[in-house]
Every structure is written in C-alpha cells, then in structure tokens.
Amino acid sequence: MxxxxxxxxxxxxxxxxxxxxxxxxxxxxxxxxxxxxxxxxxxxxxxxxxxxxxxxxxxxxxxxxxxxxxxxxxxxxxxxxxxxxxxxxxxxxxxxxxxxxxxxxxxxxxxxxxxxxxxxxxxxxxxxxxxxxxxxxIPLRTQQKIASILSAYDNLIQNYKKQIEALQTAASELYKEWFVRFRFPGYKNSRFENGIPEGWKIERIGNIGEVIGGGTPSTENEEYWDGDIPWLSPVDLSDNTNVYVSRGGKNITKLGLQKSSAKMMPKDTVLLSSRAPVGYVALAKNPICTNQGFKSVVCNTSVIQPIYLYFYFRMNKNYLQSIASGATFPELSGSMMKKLKVLLPQMELQKEFSKKANIFISKAELLSEQITNLTQQRDLLLPRLMRGALEVH
The missing domain is CATH 3.90.220.20 (DNA methylase specificity domains)
Known part of the structure; x- marks a missing residue:
C-alpha cells in the first residue's frame, strides 16, 4: 500500500x-x-x-x-x-x-x-x-473496505446522537408537562391566579441574574490564542449534543482575555447565542469565554435554577428569534435580554425538576463522551488509511 x-x-x-x-x-x-x-x-x-x-x-x-x-x-x-x-x-x-x-x-x-x-x-x-x-x-474492493471501517465509527456516532436526542426530548417533555401544561406534582390541589399557579410569578431576566456579553481577542495577535481558556462562538453550539458545553473550537490566553472585551463566564452560566443565529443555548460546565455573539445569564440561584432557565430558553427559541432586531444580522441586545420576562415557579419545584432533568442529562453526557472518543479515533485513523499507512484486510 x-x-x-x-x-x-x-x-x-x-x-x-x-x-x-x-x-x-x-x-x-x-x-x-x-x-x-x-x-x-x-x-x-x-x-x-x-x-x-x-x-x-x-x-x-x-x-x-x-x-x-x-x-x-x-x-x-x-x-x-x-x-x-x-x-x-x-x-x-x-x-x-x-x-x-x-x-x-x-x-x-x-x-x-x-x-x-x-x-x-x-x-x-x-x-x-x-x-x-x-x-x-486503488482497487474498488480496497476502497469499500476502507469505507466500511470508517462507516462503523460514523454509524455508532449517529446512534449515540439519536440516543442523546431522545434523552433531551424526554427532559424537554418533562419541562413542558410541568411548566407549560401545568401538570406539575400537586397541580390538582393548586389554585390559579391570572392564568398561572398561585405562588408563581413573572420576572424580568435583569432581576434574576446578570446578563453578560462577550468579545473576540484580535486574531492578528498570536499571543492571544492557543492558550488554556476555552473560547466559544455560536457555531460551536450548532451541533451541541448535550445540555452542557466545556470547550469551544478555540482557546485563548490570559493575555487575550486581559487585552480584549472577552468575558469569563462562570460554571453553570446559561449561554445564549444572541446573533447569527439567535437561540443556541447551553450551560457552561466550567469557566468559559464567549465572543460577541452571546448574551448569557449568570443566574441568581436563590431565585432561579440554571437548568430551568436553560429549558425555558430552549422552549422559547422561536420567540427569541422573532424579537431579534436588525436586517443583516438579527440580534438580541443586552437591554432586550434584561427586559425579557420569565415565568418563575416556586424554588422547591425548580429544584425537583432540576434533579429529574439531571438524570437524563447525565446519561446524555456519558454518550457525548463516547462520541468525542469515537470521533477522535476516527479522525486519527482516516488520514492513515488515506495514505496507505495501514494494511486493510
């Protein structure tokens, strides 16, 4: 070969x-x-x-x-x-x-x-x-063998992605059942006022957390890049296979963070893409930086659970896109984000939902790790097969 x-x-x-x-x-x-x-x-x-x-x-x-x-x-x-x-x-x-x-x-x-x-x-x-x-x-038979080897990885990756999608759907359905259809535990004994359960309220985002934007270090300065700080852009969430995200497509350096408008988002920040396109959402699994395409929320956890807000944004993606302004690049501004209204259930119910949703999320995370490992193995194998460095039997 x-x-x-x-x-x-x-x-x-x-x-x-x-x-x-x-x-x-x-x-x-x-x-x-x-x-x-x-x-x-x-x-x-x-x-x-x-x-x-x-x-x-x-x-x-x-x-x-x-x-x-x-x-x-x-x-x-x-x-x-x-x-x-x-x-x-x-x-x-x-x-x-x-x-x-x-x-x-x-x-x-x-x-x-x-x-x-x-x-x-x-x-x-x-x-x-x-x-x-x-x-x-190379001979057609050899081509087919190579394609078969690599397809085995891709088929397994796709299978895991479908399982993750099913788990995310299950968690979303639980959210809708409790907070959209109002069939939460004990709902039969609840009273309603102005269309929502008694004890619930509607609050603006600006009153339940801090809205933070991001920025991009100069791409012309090599000292700002290839560091240890994860840096995220909206495209990094376009195929987000899990609720949590731990890294983006690139990393920046401490100097890049200091010399730019990039902001460090703490763990459990609700990351929401606010520009081109609007509506990608994830939770920060660890401290992470984002570019200017985000308006993210650091939750006041005494008032709102991050997982609850994550699913709230996920369920209202179409609405978020509809209120974005701008012809070329529709965008949610910081002021618009702060004025957004969120239905706020009682904290005990939010915590119970978070606990149940985390069961689905944890399973999805394990599958996501498998996808990462399989993808890395495939991408290491592919170039070696393409240059004939491995025997194919």
Missing part, C-alpha cells in the same frame, strides 16, 4: 449543476445548516425565495464552498435541494461514493481547499483547484 498511485479528483468525480424546484425544509441544504467539523447537516431554519435551486441525489457529496476551514461536508442519504454556495460532487462508476466522501473528509483535503481558496473575510473554495486534489487510485 505504500506504493499507492494517485489521480485527480476530476478523473473520478464531477461537479453537478442539475436544478430542482422541490425545495422543502426537510431537504434543503445551505452553508448555514451544514455543521462544521464533518458534523453533517441539520434541518434548515429558512428557505430561499426562489423557484429552483441546485439539486442533489443519494450518494452525492455536498461541500460548503464558503470558509472551507469550517470543514463542512455531508454524504447525502436522500435527494433534495441546496444553495449555490454548496458544491455537489458525484462519484464516477470506478470509485466507491462513500470512499470518496472519506477522501474529502480528510483534514488534508480541507487544508488544500483553504490554501487554494480566494477572498479574505469570506474565502471561497476554487472549483478548479478542488478538482486537482489527489485521490488514491
């Missing part, structure tokens, strides 16, 4: 320029609902106001053509539509489509795509350069 030969991507695949008018929430793919770091895709939040878009079919490979360093790629398992900023790659007959997907999932490919991209603020991949990328020219 050390003597593998290579051929250009153009010799084994084509860019597809087919069009379709079948544009639905379930099948539309844009750079916004493609998840970075090979995370696949999620359901689109909006659809384009056009009659037709680019089309894709099962076994096609979709690549985000904006900011290639985000490593957004998806192996299509259905037919659908996609934006013009998504490249559709279709394998020719002599190459296994899933193997080609893993070739293009290799970090070496994204490095190539980034190096050959054009533009500074919003770099775009260059199709001609992409098609010059080197693909291992």
């Amino acid at each position: 050390k003597n593998w030969k290579y051929k250009r991507l153009s010799e084994c695949s084509n860019f597809i320029s087919e069009r379709t008018s079948n544009i639905t929430i379930d099948n539309y793919i844009s750079t916004e609902n493609m998840i970075e770091n090979r995370g696949g895709v999620k359901i689109a939040s909006t659809l384009p106001d056009v009659k037709s878009t680019s089309a894709y079919k099962p076994n096609d490979i979709l690549l985000s053509n904006i900011r290639p360093y985000f490593c957004k790629i998806w192996f299509a398992d259905k037919k659908g539509s996609c934006s013009n900023d998504v490249l559709v790659v279709r394998a020719k007959k002599e190459i296994d489509p899933k193997f080609l997907y893993y070739v293009l999932s290799d970090q070496n490919f994204f490095n190539w795509d980034s190096i050959t991209s054009k533009g500074t603020k919003m770099p775009r991949g260059t199709p001609n350069a992409i098609m010059k990328y080197s693909v291992p020219d």
